[in-house]
Amino acid sequence: MTGLPRRSLILGLSALPFAGVSRAAEGAILLRDLYNKDLSFSALAEANKGQRITVDGFMAPPLRADSNFFVLTRRPMATCPFCSSAADWPTDIVAIYTKRLVKVIAFNIPIAVTGLLELGTYKDPEFGFVSRVRLADASYERK
Amino acid sequence: MTFRIITATLVGTFLATSALAEVAVSQKDSKWYTDAQARIDELAAVTNNTNRAKNVILFVADGNGIGSNYATRLWVGQKKGGLGDDHVLPQEAFPNLALVKTYTTNGQTPDSSPTASAMNTGVKSRNGTVNLDDAGDYEDCNAAAKAGLTTFSEIVTDMGKSVGIVTTARLTHATPAAVYAKSAHRDWEDDTKLPEKCAQKDIAAQMVDAVNAGTLDFIMGGGRQHFLPNGITDDEGGEGRRMDDRNLVEEIKSKGWQYVWNDETAKAADLTKPVLGIFEASHMKYEADRTGEPSLAEMTEMAIKNLSANDKGYYLEVEAGRVDHANHDGNMHRTVTDGEAFAAAIEKAASMVDLNETLIIVTADHSHAINFNGYCGRGTPITGLCYEVDDHGIEHTGKPSVALDGKPYTVAGYLNGAGSILHQEEGANDWTGSRPDLTQEQATDPDYLQQALLPMTSETHSGEDVAVFSTGPWAHLFRGVIEQNVIFHVMLHAVTAE
Numbered sequence A: 001m002t003g004l005p006r007r008s009l010i011l012g013l014s015a016l017p018f019a020g021v022s023r024a025a026e027g028a029i030l031l032r033d034l035y036n037k038d039l040s041f042s043a044l045a046e047a048n049k050g051q052r053i054t055v056d057g058f059m060a061p062p063l064r065a066d067s068n069f070f071v072l073t074r075r076p077m078a079t080c081p082f083c084s085s086a087a088d089w090p091t092d093i094v095a096i097y098t099k100r101l102v103k104v105i106a107f108n109i110p111i112a113v114t115g116l117l118e119l120g121t122y123k124d125p126e127f128g129f130v131s132r133v134r135l136a137d138a139s140y141e142r143k
Numbered sequence B: 001m002t003f004r005i006i007t008a009t010l011v012g013t014f015l016a017t018s019a020l021a022e023v024a025v026s027q028k029d030s031k032w033y034t035d036a037q038a039r040i041d042e043l044a045a046v047t048n049n050t051n052r053a054k055n056v057i058l059f060v061a062d063g064n065g066i067g068s069n070y071a072t073r074l075w076v077g078q079k080k081g082g083l084g085d086d087h088v089l090p091q092e093a094f095p096n097l098a099l100v101k102t103y104t105t106n107g108q109t110p111d112s113s114p115t116a117s118a119m120n121t122g123v124k125s126r127n128g129t130v131n132l133d134d135a136g137d138y139e140d141c142n143a144a145a146k147a148g149l150t151t152f153s154e155i156v157t158d159m160g161k162s163v164g165i166v167t168t169a170r171l172t173h174a175t176p177a178a179v180y181a182k183s184a185h186r187d188w189e190d191d192t193k194l195p196e197k198c199a200q201k202d203i204a205a206q207m208v209d210a211v212n213a214g215t216l217d218f219i220m221g222g223g224r225q226h227f228l229p230n231g232i233t234d235d236e237g238g239e240g241r242r243m244d245d246r247n248l249v250e251e252i253k254s255k256g257w258q259y260v261w262n263d264e265t266a267k268a269a270d271l272t273k274p275v276l277g278i279f280e281a282s283h284m285k286y287e288a289d290r291t292g293e294p295s296l297a298e299m300t301e302m303a304i305k306n307l308s309a310n311d312k313g314y315y316l317e318v319e320a321g322r323v324d325h326a327n328h329d330g331n332m333h334r335t336v337t338d339g340e341a342f343a344a345a346i347e348k349a350a351s352m353v354d355l356n357e358t359l360i361i362v363t364a365d366h367s368h369a370i371n372f373n374g375y376c377g378r379g380t381p382i383t384g385l386c387y388e389v390d391d392h393g394i395e396h397t398g399k400p401s402v403a404l405d406g407k408p409y410t411v412a413g414y415l416n417g418a419g420s421i422l423h424q425e426e427g428a429n430d431w432t433g434s435r436p437d438l439t440q441e442q443a444t445d446p447d448y449l450q451q452a453l454l455p456m457t458s459e460t461h462s463g464e465d466v467a468v469f470s471t472g473p474w475a476h477l478f479r480g481v482i483e484q485n486v487i488f489h490v491m492l493h494a495v496t497a498e
């Protein structure tokens, strides 16, 4: 039942973006609240740029074992053999660069990730993965 | 024997009906009664349209089984402020209906390629194949040459008609591909997965051949990555995947086609000329997330405007490709919002065409492992928690129904998929779990996955029947329970009727 108070907080944040800046650190942010519908960065994202924030989402199955990288998705990323190839990532994702080697959590278990919010297009030299939103120096836990 | 019993029953009913005139029916002023009487008058007035069909529009919502259609009906009805169940989707107002058996030659549960083939060629075939007879094997590069089937678009092109495809999936995906391609594997969308020296071309390359052959005249959907060479970036920053250095968009443009890639360029297109619209690198967006792209209804409208210029008529296949994907995701919200967009496209088409000469068919290629719990009172949000029936009123009580575990549950659920309540804990062999507690706010959240049983990376199709709704010339041939490939034969009969 934790979802209700948390989301009320977020609704409050989008209504009052400036009041939200200082409070964002207290509660987790939903991944989707970092983006506007047209996929531009939300006011909430801009306001928290460079800050340590906590974002709720799901860990997509990591691209490689023993790395410090995974993709946080807004909903569990169902991998349908008929629908998508691995290259077809949703557009509204957050790239996570972790402090420690990634310990895999199943793709459909809600997690909360805390890290330094980075905005702007970046291509990972190792994975070739292009991201627009990242959490760096991140840690995460099951919700 | 059976026949005799039926006859006897009919006679009995007849006698009862004549006798009825003598009895004062106490409920005759009930709105239920008068509405139903009006409906009987409407149905009795329906006459068979035996004109030759100049145009055929085949609407396919991928994965939109009877359950998903039901959910969309309630969603749209509730969005309009009603209780939902009494809402009538545009396809549900059509006078003719059949149930469709969707199994394939090797699948009790089908995928979208043999089902689209059945509708476009008139025969059933193997899972994973596009427009091939079973004489050609799955994944066999020679199969398309050996066992490729004649498509409805080839037949009607020969009659002088135009052909169009509109889809929210990739244009190379199974359902649209069956309009113009023959492939031993549905995944051979570009040349990256095609075996080396394969005798058949990849699906995107076959689209260029269809354009050159004049069997395709209007194209809108997603999937740019399959048309662009690797190293080329599209207008939205997506990368091409082709390894053969061909730029199929440029090749089609060089044939005098216009190319559009977002809502604005689509709006500016000259609809008197052929249009190639590709709006995403992969599938187009879910309706709930749509931005910068035309809606399915807008694409359908542009297609009909374009194709109607041919006085010999047209065949248009319109696919709502992502009802299927939302079900695979286990996310009811996007299932019904894409279902709603599908309904809007049907309504738009029906308002634009003359039903004396245009056969409209609305169906799904297959169903899904979605199902519905009870007992929910009327007005229960279809994507949300089941509320108890008010024994003395009409609308639900506002109190969530609970299962034996004391927890509320949603109206809809999935038999399998990402929403599974079972998880494998670290070091454990068994998958275990219990149902999370849930508020109505969480359950109706657009990103919520309805609870599922079997843990799977993606929810599955199911083999249960789908519906076909139809209106226009020869639509009355849709009745009873039919094989899916019969749909092609109704279309063929309609366009060739004397």
Ligand SMILES: [Zn+2]
Residues within 6 Å of the ligand: A082, B063, B112, B324, B325, B328, B461
């Ligand atoms: Zn599917």
